[in-house]
Amino acid sequence: MPLYVFACPECGSFEVERPMAESGSRACCPACEREARRLFTPPRLARLAAPVRRALETEEASAHEPRVMTEKRGRPMRQRREPVPPWVMH
DSSP: OOEEEEEETTTEEEEEEOOGGGTTSOEEOTTTOOEEEEEOOOOOGGGSOHHHHHHHHHHHHHHHSOOOOOSOOSOOOOOOOOOOOTTSOO
């Protein structure tokens, strides 16, 4: 469930976990019970696992900044042999 941030005029900001269907409804401050207004905050994408976050960042960057390879990297690939039918003796 998403977390929404609300601001109380007396106590400051607090978070409320609620379904997306209730995202527009107001919340009461847990400390003073006054009505609070919702603050719009960016989504918390930092909670993604590090490999997933890096993959998303790489994908986003490759759309407008493709990397150009200037040298071969990695180890050489193993040479493949031609397939030999099973009836041929070695």
